[in-house]
Amino acid sequence: MSVQEIYDARHGEKGGYLTGATGEWELIIGMEVHAQISSKAKLFSGSPADFGGEPNEHVSLVDAAMPGMLPVINEFCVAQAVRTGLGLNAQINLRSVFDRKNYFYPDLPQGYQISQFTYPVVGRGEVRVDLPDGGVRVVRIERLHLEQDAGKSLHDQHPSMSYVDLNRSGVALMEIVSQPDIRSAEEATLYLEKLRTILRYLGTCDGNMQEGSMRADINVSVRKPGRPLGTRCEIKNINSMRFIRQAIEYEARRQIEILEEGGSIHQETRLYDQVKGETRSMRSKEESHDYRYFPDPDLLPLEFTQAWVDDIAKGLPELPDAKKARFMSAYGLSAYDASILVADRETAEYFEQVAKGRDAKMAANWVITNLYGALNEAGLTIQTSLVSAAALGRLLDLLADQTLSGRLAKDVFEIMFSSGGDPEAIVLERGLKQVTDTGAIDAAIDAVMAANPDKVAEVKGGKDRLLGWFVGQVMKSTGGKANPQMLNDALRQKFGL
Amino acid sequence: MTDMTDLSLAEARDGLRARRFSALELTDAYLAAMTAGQPLNCFITETPDRARDMARASDTRLAAGTAGPLEGIPLGVKDLFCTKDVLSTAASHILDGFIPAYESTVTANLWNAGAVMLGKLNLDEFAMGSSNETSYYGPVLNPWRRTGDTAKLVPGGSSGGSSAAIAAGLCLAATGTDTGGSIRQPAAFTGIVGLKPTYGRCSRWGIVAFASSLDQAGPMARNVRDTAILLAVMAGHDPKDSTSVDRAVPDYEAALTGNIKGLRVGIPAEYRVDGMPQGIEAMWRQGARWLQDAGAEIIEISLPHTRYALPAYYIVAPAEASSNLARYDGMRYGLRVTGKDLTETYERSRGAGFGAEVKRRILIGTYVLSAGYYDAYYLRAQRVRTLIANDFKAAFEIVDVILTPSTPTPAFALGERNDDPIGMFLNDVFTVPANLAGIPGISVPAGLSEDGLPLGLQLLGKAFDEETVLRTAGVLEGAAAFTARPAQWWRT
Incomplete structure (x- = not known):
C-alpha cells in the first residue's frame, strides 16, 4: 500500500500521539481479525463445529485429510460471510475463489489451508468506532475472506511428544482485514469491541474470545506525524482485549526506542508473551513462509447471485449504528446512553421492552445505572439476571403511579435482583406500598x-x-x-x- | 469348453444371467489366471477371499433375480482407488499399511452393481509415470513381446497393472485413472480399450489425488462394448466431489449403433510429430479410411496450440501434485521414519516414502508455485490451458470427433527411458491435451507394429459426448478387427 492511500484518520487534529525523547510519534495500527463463524458444521465437511468435545471427537475423513478426500463448501457458512459483509457495509463479490495456502505443520493435516487469497468473498467496507470523546473513528475494512481453521497442537501431554487435536481443523473462519486506520491501543480495543458487537448482532460469530472464537493479528508501526509510514511488525494471534492493549503499547514503545536510538525496524512477525508482557521476534521477513498460494482445484469458484445476497440482506437485523441513532431520536437518549444500550443486542432489546409505553429516559437510567450496576457487581449478565424486562417495567409503573417512592423502588429492585419475583407481589407481601393517604x-x-x-x-x-x-x-x-x-x-x- | 476367461464382459454377463456358469466359477477361473500371471506383477494386493465372498453373494442375487448390471463380473481395481478394509497404496512406500475405512465412490458404484473385486492393480507411484516403472512394488511387465524377442516391455502407465492384467486375461476389466494419458497410453501399449471420460463425469472422491484438475477415473476393458457397460456404472454425480457434474448418465451401450453416417471426423495437422514411426502414421491414415468407408466425413483441422500442451501439463500437474501430496507427512497414516525433531521426521518420512519420480514432480511443482515464479509458470500454463480448450471448442464447431494416434511409439523396453525423463514425458504428447481441456478420449487397438506390438488410435470428443466417442470407437474396432492376443509366455 502506498503512502497516498493512507488517509489521515486524525483529520488534522493533534493529540493522542506518543511522546518519545525526540518528540511526538504517531501510532499506525491495522488489524486482521479471525472470527469463527457460528455454524453447526465445518466449512468443508459435515463434522460439528462446536467448541469442546473430547480431543479428535469432531473429525471427519476430510478434516483428517485422508487420501482421496475432497472438500465440499458449506453454503450456510458462505451466507454467514455475506451477512457479515452486509453488516460491514461492504462490497459483496458474487464470484470469489478458494486458494490453497501451503505449509507443513502437524495440526494442518492437508499440508495446506483452504483460504481466499486473490478473490475474497467480501471487499471494502467500514466500521464506525465511537470514541470516548464523543468522536467517531471510521476504520475501513479492506476485505473479508473465508478460510479453514487448523487443529491444535498439545505440547504438555507427554514428556517428549506433542499431541494433535483436530476438532478445530476445518472450522470456518472469517478473516476480517482492516486498513491501517487505527491510531492507538485504546482505539484498537474499541474497534475490536465494535466489530464483535456487529458480529454478535448478525449472529455470525459468538465473539467468545476465551474460546478462541475471535483472535487478532495486529500490524503496528510508528511514524513522526505527517511523515511517510514506518516499517510494520505483525503481532500474531492475540485473544484478549487486555493483551491487545498491552501488546500494542509495548510494541510501540519498542519501535520508538529503536528509532530514537538511530536504529531501524525490521519487518517481522512477533509473538506477545503474556507473562512477561512483551513482544518477541517469531520470524523475520526473510524467514517468512512462501505459502505458494494457488486456486484450489478441488473447489469450483464460489459464485452466487445478487438475488441470493438480497435475500440475506432482507433478513439482516437493525445494526448497532442504526439502533443507536434511533434510540437517540425516538427516545431522546444521549449518545452516551444510547451507545451503552446498543453494545449488545440483548441489552438493547431488554431496554426497549422496559421503555415500551413508559418514560424512556427513566427506563434507560434504570437499565444502565441500577440494573447494569448490580449485574456488574454480581458478575452476572442480562441473560442470567433474575429481573426480567417485564418485571422491571412493572416496577417503573409502580414508581410512576406513586405506589413506590424512588427509595422504595430501589429496595424492591434489590429484592427482585437477588431473589426474582414480581414487584407488585413484593410490595404487597412486604407492605412496602407508599402512603399517599x-x-x-x-x-x-x-x-x-x-x-x-x-x-x-x-x-x-x-x-x-x-x-x-x-x-x-x-x-x-x-x-x-x-x-x-x-x-x-x-x-x-x-x-x- | 473354451476358457471362461476368454469371454468378454458382455458375454460373461449374459452367461451369468443365463446361469450357464456361476459367478463363483467365473471368479475362480480368474483367480487361477491371476496366480499363473504373477510373474507379470500386475497386482499389488490380491483379494481372493473377498472375491469369492462377493461372487457367492452375486450367485445368490442371480438366483433371486435381483442381479445388478455388473453382477458377478470380476474386476481389477487400480490401487489408486481407496477400498474399504483393503490395503490401498498408490504404489508408494509412503502409504505403507494404509487400510482405508472408506470406499471410493467409483468402486462403491461397481460393487453396488454386483461386480466382484479380484484385487488392487499395480501402477506408477501416485500415478506419476508412463511405464509403470516408478511403482514401489516393482514394474509391471507387458504381456506382449516383440516378434522373435524376449525383451521385457513396459505395459504403459500409470494404469499399467490394469492394462497388463486385462491384456493377459487376469481380470475381465479394470478401473484406471487418467491425468495425462494414464488410461489411454497403457491401453494402446497392451492392445485393449481405455476411455478417459469428461472431467467431472466420474467422482474423484476416494481416489488418491495426483493433479485434481486433471485426474479422471475411467474404464479399461477388452472391447468398446465392455468399456461402455463399465462406464455407465462408474459415472454419475457425487455430491461429495464438488467438481463432479450433475448430469444424467446415458445408456452408453445403447449408443453403440454402428452407424456413423455423416459423422464429421477431424484430423489435426499438429499431431503429425517428427520422428513418429511410419507404422503409426500409416495406421492413422488407415483409421481415417475405415471411418470414411463407414460413411463419415474426414476433415483436416488445426489445433494450433497443441505444442504448448505438454509444457503446460508439466507445470500444472506437478504444481497440484506438490500440494496434494503434502498430506503424506508421516503424522496420521502410512510410513513414518522418526527423526530427532519434527522437521527431521518430515524429511526422513517423505525422503524414504517417495520415489525419485514423485520427488522430481514435487520439486518441480513447488518451484513453479514459488513466489516470483507463479506468474511466469503456473499462471501462464493456465492461460495455455484455456487456449488449448478453445482450440478444441473451435474444432468441435466443425467436427464431431477427432482421430489421432494414441501414442507416438509402441511399447518400449523396461529401463529404456529411465535416464530420459523428457523422452518419457513425450510419450503423453497425444493424450495430454484432452486432460487439459477436460474432454473425453478413448484408445482403441487398431493394429500391430512392424515388430508385432499393439498400436492404438485415439478418438477425442466433445465434453459429455462419450456416446459419440464410443459409437465411433465401436466402428473403428469393427473395421480394425483386432484379434491378436499375446502369447502366454508367463504361464511356462
Whole structure:
C-alpha cells in the first residue's frame, strides 16, 4: 500500500500521539481479525463445529485429510460471510475463489489451508468506532475472506511428544482485514469491541474470545506525524482485549526506542508473551513462509447471485449504528446512553421492552445505572439476571403511579435482583406500598409535632432547617412509606410555610 | 469348453444371467489366471477371499433375480482407488499399511452393481509415470513381446497393472485413472480399450489425488462394448466431489449403433510429430479410411496450440501434485521414519516414502508455485490451458470427433527411458491435451507394429459426448478387427 492511500484518520487534529525523547510519534495500527463463524458444521465437511468435545471427537475423513478426500463448501457458512459483509457495509463479490495456502505443520493435516487469497468473498467496507470523546473513528475494512481453521497442537501431554487435536481443523473462519486506520491501543480495543458487537448482532460469530472464537493479528508501526509510514511488525494471534492493549503499547514503545536510538525496524512477525508482557521476534521477513498460494482445484469458484445476497440482506437485523441513532431520536437518549444500550443486542432489546409505553429516559437510567450496576457487581449478565424486562417495567409503573417512592423502588429492585419475583407481589407481601393517604400523613405529622413541642417552636421561630428533621421522624414512624412529596407539602402547610 | 476367461464382459454377463456358469466359477477361473500371471506383477494386493465372498453373494442375487448390471463380473481395481478394509497404496512406500475405512465412490458404484473385486492393480507411484516403472512394488511387465524377442516391455502407465492384467486375461476389466494419458497410453501399449471420460463425469472422491484438475477415473476393458457397460456404472454425480457434474448418465451401450453416417471426423495437422514411426502414421491414415468407408466425413483441422500442451501439463500437474501430496507427512497414516525433531521426521518420512519420480514432480511443482515464479509458470500454463480448450471448442464447431494416434511409439523396453525423463514425458504428447481441456478420449487397438506390438488410435470428443466417442470407437474396432492376443509366455 502506498503512502497516498493512507488517509489521515486524525483529520488534522493533534493529540493522542506518543511522546518519545525526540518528540511526538504517531501510532499506525491495522488489524486482521479471525472470527469463527457460528455454524453447526465445518466449512468443508459435515463434522460439528462446536467448541469442546473430547480431543479428535469432531473429525471427519476430510478434516483428517485422508487420501482421496475432497472438500465440499458449506453454503450456510458462505451466507454467514455475506451477512457479515452486509453488516460491514461492504462490497459483496458474487464470484470469489478458494486458494490453497501451503505449509507443513502437524495440526494442518492437508499440508495446506483452504483460504481466499486473490478473490475474497467480501471487499471494502467500514466500521464506525465511537470514541470516548464523543468522536467517531471510521476504520475501513479492506476485505473479508473465508478460510479453514487448523487443529491444535498439545505440547504438555507427554514428556517428549506433542499431541494433535483436530476438532478445530476445518472450522470456518472469517478473516476480517482492516486498513491501517487505527491510531492507538485504546482505539484498537474499541474497534475490536465494535466489530464483535456487529458480529454478535448478525449472529455470525459468538465473539467468545476465551474460546478462541475471535483472535487478532495486529500490524503496528510508528511514524513522526505527517511523515511517510514506518516499517510494520505483525503481532500474531492475540485473544484478549487486555493483551491487545498491552501488546500494542509495548510494541510501540519498542519501535520508538529503536528509532530514537538511530536504529531501524525490521519487518517481522512477533509473538506477545503474556507473562512477561512483551513482544518477541517469531520470524523475520526473510524467514517468512512462501505459502505458494494457488486456486484450489478441488473447489469450483464460489459464485452466487445478487438475488441470493438480497435475500440475506432482507433478513439482516437493525445494526448497532442504526439502533443507536434511533434510540437517540425516538427516545431522546444521549449518545452516551444510547451507545451503552446498543453494545449488545440483548441489552438493547431488554431496554426497549422496559421503555415500551413508559418514560424512556427513566427506563434507560434504570437499565444502565441500577440494573447494569448490580449485574456488574454480581458478575452476572442480562441473560442470567433474575429481573426480567417485564418485571422491571412493572416496577417503573409502580414508581410512576406513586405506589413506590424512588427509595422504595430501589429496595424492591434489590429484592427482585437477588431473589426474582414480581414487584407488585413484593410490595404487597412486604407492605412496602407508599402512603399517599393525606389523612394518614397528617396524623403522623401531628403525632410527631405533639411529641416535640420544642422543635415545633424552633421551626416557627424561623429555623426552617429543622423541617428535614421532621421529615425524617415521620418517615421513621411510617416505616419509610410516606410519599416524600406529599409529606413535604403537608409539613410546610402545617407550619404555614 | 473354451476358457471362461476368454469371454468378454458382455458375454460373461449374459452367461451369468443365463446361469450357464456361476459367478463363483467365473471368479475362480480368474483367480487361477491371476496366480499363473504373477510373474507379470500386475497386482499389488490380491483379494481372493473377498472375491469369492462377493461372487457367492452375486450367485445368490442371480438366483433371486435381483442381479445388478455388473453382477458377478470380476474386476481389477487400480490401487489408486481407496477400498474399504483393503490395503490401498498408490504404489508408494509412503502409504505403507494404509487400510482405508472408506470406499471410493467409483468402486462403491461397481460393487453396488454386483461386480466382484479380484484385487488392487499395480501402477506408477501416485500415478506419476508412463511405464509403470516408478511403482514401489516393482514394474509391471507387458504381456506382449516383440516378434522373435524376449525383451521385457513396459505395459504403459500409470494404469499399467490394469492394462497388463486385462491384456493377459487376469481380470475381465479394470478401473484406471487418467491425468495425462494414464488410461489411454497403457491401453494402446497392451492392445485393449481405455476411455478417459469428461472431467467431472466420474467422482474423484476416494481416489488418491495426483493433479485434481486433471485426474479422471475411467474404464479399461477388452472391447468398446465392455468399456461402455463399465462406464455407465462408474459415472454419475457425487455430491461429495464438488467438481463432479450433475448430469444424467446415458445408456452408453445403447449408443453403440454402428452407424456413423455423416459423422464429421477431424484430423489435426499438429499431431503429425517428427520422428513418429511410419507404422503409426500409416495406421492413422488407415483409421481415417475405415471411418470414411463407414460413411463419415474426414476433415483436416488445426489445433494450433497443441505444442504448448505438454509444457503446460508439466507445470500444472506437478504444481497440484506438490500440494496434494503434502498430506503424506508421516503424522496420521502410512510410513513414518522418526527423526530427532519434527522437521527431521518430515524429511526422513517423505525422503524414504517417495520415489525419485514423485520427488522430481514435487520439486518441480513447488518451484513453479514459488513466489516470483507463479506468474511466469503456473499462471501462464493456465492461460495455455484455456487456449488449448478453445482450440478444441473451435474444432468441435466443425467436427464431431477427432482421430489421432494414441501414442507416438509402441511399447518400449523396461529401463529404456529411465535416464530420459523428457523422452518419457513425450510419450503423453497425444493424450495430454484432452486432460487439459477436460474432454473425453478413448484408445482403441487398431493394429500391430512392424515388430508385432499393439498400436492404438485415439478418438477425442466433445465434453459429455462419450456416446459419440464410443459409437465411433465401436466402428473403428469393427473395421480394425483386432484379434491378436499375446502369447502366454508367463504361464511356462
